[in-house]
Amino acid sequence: MIYSYFVEKSIRQSFDDINNHRVDAAVKALVPHVRHRVSGVHALGGERHDKEAARRWFERLGRVLPNLQITVKHIWVKGWPWHTTVFAEWDGAGTLLNGTSYVNRGLHVFTLRWGRVHALEEFQDSQAAARGLAAQAAAGLEEAVAEQIVS
Template identity: 40%
Template structure:
């Protein structure tokens, strides 16, 4: 069991590295076809997606709105067996906004995996920090920061 937990932790760390490196196709291809992805908040990044295409579109939006976003993993905890695994990931996100101001957010991902593929991702973060960051980006001319949610 310890080896399995270690492997899942490495898989999760690799996935966050793909986000930082904008390797979204590779990341999404490693998810279940009917992946469920939710991001808390009533804004352009909020909402729930139910398939790979919508998650890929959401990641593209994230990179256009926050092009310098970098996520640092603080801790990964893994529970369960290969057919039903929960990875809890605590992280810190940083970026430089278009107006030159720093962006900082802390949050957690709850990732459910089945046989090594993510089937459910719930993201909880400081929604006020996200809202304020989106507002700053919109004011700096990034119109997509006020776009309707990507939902499916």
């Protein structure tokens, strides 16, 4: 279906935007009252209910894991333009400030309506994220252990 092709292309582009720290482009498709949830009790965990808080979260992601590169493995698109669910399986890797490798993997679940993101839930290895953030904080990056951005 041609619709699925364009949705997949858009989702891949959003991951590329995040990899390249283009936050404005990455959050452009979010509705003002988006629900963004990330598992884990760490600086990148929590739940946000508005676009501005989600923007701040993506900006923080770029600061606390500045060379994180997310590689999309598979994307599945289900539904119609008025209600679409997208699953994006990914691997993430980078180098922490102490020189060690950061590796994580996960699944994003997007809920789209007419091409706009109404919900984004991120499932990942939250313990790997917490360990990586703790290492960043130990190397002097205080924001890596800051309070969650919630709204």
